[in-house]
Amino acid sequence: MRHAGRARGVAIGLAALAVVFELIDIWVTAQLPQPSYTPLPFAPEDVAGTAFSLFGAVLVHSRPRLVIGWLLVVGGLGSAANILAANLNLLIDGPPLHWPIVNVTWQVGQLTLGVLLPLLYPTGRLPARRWGWVAGLALAGIALDWAALSVRSHPLREAAHWTVAAAMGLAFVSLAVRFARGDAVERRQLLWLLVTLPGLLVPWMLGDPFWWLASLGIPLIPAAIAVAILRYRLFDIDTLISRALVGTGLLVMVGGVYLAAGAASSLLLSGVDRVAGLVAALFAGAFFQPMHRLFQRGVDRLLYGSTGDPDALAERLKLHLQLADPGHGLLATLEVLREGLSVTGVAVEVDDVTTVAGTLGVPARTVPLIRHGTPVGLLLVGPTERRRFPAAHDERVLATIAPFISDAAHAVRMTAALRHSRERIITAREEERRRLRRDLHDGLGQSLSGMAMSINAARLTLRDSPERAERLLTDLRAGMDTVTCDIRQLVYGLRPPALDELGLAGAVEELAGAPVETSGELTGLPAAVEVAAYRIVQEALTNARKHSGATRIDVMLRRVTGEAAEGGFTREAAGSGRGAVLRVGVADDGCGVPPDARAGVGLSSMRERAAELGGTCVVRPREGGGTVVQADLPL
Structure with missing residues (x-):
């Protein structure tokens, strides 16, 4: 801490000395x-002496061990001393006693x-040892310059100046090398410096009339260096460059179009100058938005390549989603997004299952995925990668791609739900077969064996x-009655006999103990549909009687063929695109299903029976209180 405080004091003292030199x-x-x-x-040397010293002192005060701040302080002090010595030489009428000081201070500024500065910026280390x-x-070159001064050799001094100039050029080449090899943060820091250098280089190349x-x-150069090192995340420099390039291009193009339209209209409407100007302005305004899109896309391609263009990404996504199956479409979208954002990895969490593309690491951003107002998962975006500059228009890219990712995530959920439903159906079928085997072997088989022994x-x-x-x-007669009951129960487990005796409507009325609302032709239905409808009604009635405390239960059976179902429990398009549908509804006026209630075996069984036939079963609150169970079973 003492050394750091001493270093800060020295830097502030040097900066103050440079300011004093500039005031003098x-x-x-x-x-x-x-x-x-x-x-x-x-x-300009006065400005350099003040700006570089002050911003260098700020850097040293914040990060005393970083050599960049010291280079700015010493270089600024050298510039201030150089311009002061040079002007004193001009002011004092006498021998040029100050020219050695002018030479030394100039060389200090050149070297630092x-x-x-370009060799060590922004890390304070060389890009590689060979750059030393x-x-x-x-x-x-500096040593050669002093040798030339001692022997008063003008050609030798010219060679010294060219040597130092070559070293400066190579130092600036190192910035390009560092930019090509650096990570995203280092590139942002380099861009802060590179975007401000033209303010110095252009007047220097134009010479004295514009110097x-x-x-x-x-002043922008040390300010950019300080911002890049201390707060490089304060602004998106690539966004600044993008907007500057687009704005400049639009200014040039709109101005050119305006002048061209004005000249053309002046030739055609030479007697009506006001109309000519209005026509030129309208003509230039009509081209503004198309040119803005064109320039923005061109700048995006220049900074980020084709993968960073949101429209190009959307086209790639469409292609990948068309070629991939629903189970792998999400991974394809994540690969496209990872390339577009230039991050190490992206992932999507869907129902506690994470699909990852690349290496995620610590997520830099978390974006909720919404599909038709329903959350379907979370998008996790990893940190930027070293390979190239990250897209500044992350929001535009995410806004363009998020709907595709939401659809892919929803497809993954539906695929997983379908797979789990099929697994449960297969498991339930095998369990039913095991139960039948056990009942036949342990119950009916043993009873028949005992009856055979009684007969003997x-x-x-x-x-x-x-x-005897x-x-x-x-006893044999009583045993036969028991066997008959067992067989009846086994048969009832496979298919309720009431369906064959009374039909679906009659069997359901027998279950409900009250008239059932029916519509459409209910005879000749597929056996699987009849059994599923009967079991769904049976389970819904059991739940309503046992758990809801209902005083009234209404049951509806309706066959619809694609037209809107009027009345009853809903008003929806039934079976659109699916042909005829058997709609089953059970509504009660009980306490309803709590919002946080978990689906039990009964509710899951109803949904699985409907899903097995490719239909749906929905349990929802009833208007005015109670519960509605509605199942659509395709015929």
């Missing part, structure tokens, strides 16, 4: 003739800001003891 230089500059190439009372020779090249404009762009005993004792034979035959 402003006074010195005021004593000199105003240069013709600038309207400002100070030079022109070579070391670039700093050695710059030092060699003063660098005073406006130089009665036959043997018939002549010697007629009374009479008792045996009487």
